[in-house]
Amino acid sequence: GQQLNQSPQSMFIQEGEDVSMNCTSSSIFNTWLWYKQDPGEGPVLLIALYKAGELTSNGRLTAQFGITRKDSFLNISASIPSDVGIYFCAGQRDNQGGKLIFGQGTELSVKP
């Protein structure tokens, strides 16, 4: 079925470094969402994007809805140990009744 290509699959960084991850698709999406999942818990919504070109921030997190509507990126600035977890992008296409398509996740490890 339809998939989103999320990269990188994993990242190992030092505390204080900036992080960037992205999702791409061959299809156009009208919504991009970014979630974070801590071990053993459900994903938590971080940022929602609804317009092509939209740039939205949530604290140290910034996400953008690509102009082509086929991609999105998430940046984390000045990473801290509690940023550890798996980050998922999710997109929705038109006429999908609210269903989301998820990327495979980016696992972030932060070394103090």
Place this chain on the structure above:
Amino acid sequence: SQTIHQWPATLVQPVGSPLSLECTVEGTSNPNLYWYRQAAGRGLQLLFYSVGIGQISSEVPQNLSASRPQDRQFILSSKKLLLSDSGFYLCAWSVWPSSYNEQFFGPGTRLTVL
């Protein structure tokens, strides 16, 4: 405010036994409800979604079934569990109809089939 609950949090079941996982949502009416399975901590696979009481759509053929007996209750079931049914099961809800497509997840149920 809206909250979503899943029960139980963890479950260990033998192969061939039945299954019933429950999801309930509070603080909203007529939500869309979703069941996902996550294997090995990666990749969420949509199993079922529901737009109303008694309305269930299945995304993939499998050993599981879903039911929605009440507006804010969603149940995932199996008559006979397989080893491959092990995983982390997540329930989610969203507002429908809506211009916003955000889904909000429950805490999950960790199922181990032995």
